[in-house]
Amino acid sequence: MALTSSTTGTTQVITVRADRIDAAMAIQFKEDMRCQTEGGPTRVILDLSSVEFIDSSGLGAIVASMKQLGSGRTLDLAGLHPVVEKVFRLTRMDTVFRLYPTMDSALSTAVEQ
Amino acid sequence: MNRKCDKKCLELSFPAVEAEASKGIATLSARLTQNGLPEHKTDDVKIALAEAINNVVEHAYSGIASANVQVNCRLCKERLEIVISDSGAPLPGLRIPDGKPAQLGSSIQNLPEGGFGWFLIHQLTSEIRYERYDGNNHLCLRFDL
Numbered sequence: 001m002a003l004t005s006s007t008t009g010t011t012q013v014i015t016v017r018a019d020r021i022d023a024a025m026a027i028q029f030k031e032d033m034r035c036q037t038e039g040g041p042t043r044v045i046l047d048l049s050s051v052e053f054i055d056s057s058g059l060g061a062i063v064a065s066m067k068q069l070g071s072g073r074t075l076d077l078a079g080l081h082p083v084v085e086k087v088f089r090l091t092r093m094d095t096v097f098r099l100y101p102t103m104d105s106a107l108s109t110a111v112e113q
Numbered sequence: 114m115n116r117k118c119d120k121k122c123l124e125l126s127f128p129a130v131e132a133e134a135s136k137g138i139a140t141l142s143a144r145l146t147q148n149g150l151p152e153h154k155t156d157d158v159k160i161a162l163a164e165a166i167n168n169v170v171e172h173a174y175s176g177i178a179s180a181n182v183q184v185n186c187r188l189c190k191e192r193l194e195i196v197i198s199d200s201g202a203p204l205p206g207l208r209i210p211d212g213k214p215a216q217l218g219s220s221i222q223n224l225p226e227g228g229f230g231w232f233l234i235h236q237l238t239s240e241i242r243y244e245r246y247d248g249n250n251h252l253c254l255r256f257d258l
Contacts, residue, residue, distance in 0.1 A: 020139070022138070022163065022167075023134065023163075023170065023171070024135035053159060055167060056164060056167075059229065060225075060226035060227045063226050066224075067224065083156040083160065087160060090232075090233060090236055090237075091215065091233070093217075095217070096221070096224060
């Protein structure tokens with residue numbers, strides 16, 4: 001599971017370099033997210049613009065990634081393809097995460113911590 | 114599946130392990146699109162197909178040697194029928210599980226990380242049928258187009 005990360009001030013952007021997050025890679029994704037976010041900034045934005053498909057295992061791995069950030073830190077999601085957004089909407093996880101259509105819109109939105 | 118239909122038929126078989134299922138789901142989704150599955154339905158079909166196949170990999174073959182998953186698709190003008198067959202354990206009670214949505218709970222730490230699969234399948238299909246015979250499971254998903 002290829003993730004790349006960059007940090008500016010209190011915001012860390014993690015970009016998923018894969019076209020799917022599914023059952024075959026969910027556990028690896030969760031572990032890689034743990035490594036990337038350990039002791040990092042309070043706001044993490046996950047760039048999903050390369051991800052063309054997600055299943056419920058992938059959704060669960062993103063939920064787990066948010067949990068392992070701990071309290072006081074947030075995981076926002078940006079660049080969701082329509083099918084990815086649909087999985088979040090159907091499961092009502094769109095009410096739990098902040099979803100942004102693009103990375104620019106996520107970065108330009110200040111978030112109250 | 115007995116309705117007369119002279120349209121596109123696709124089939125694919127692959128070992129019931131996660132990596133092969135991932136490739137199989139992607140291949141089937143692409144082939145259905147190439148064969149004229151309407152664009153407004155492709156997302157629904159992709160999601161439901163993936164959840165149904167993942168269930169076979171994770172549950173039907175859980176604790177036993179896994180064999181193959183066989184997927185047969187029949188695409189007509191008005192509907193798509195997908196039959197997913199495997200030789201694993203039957204669905205508990207020989208029943209299709211309810212499609213209850215997972216409760217999100219009141220805090221981040223209590224959020225569910227699973228239990229969405231059957232809910233998604235119920236939400237996205239027009240009909241689900243399940244048959245067990247000759248030691249095989251056959252799950253038929255119908256999508257009205």
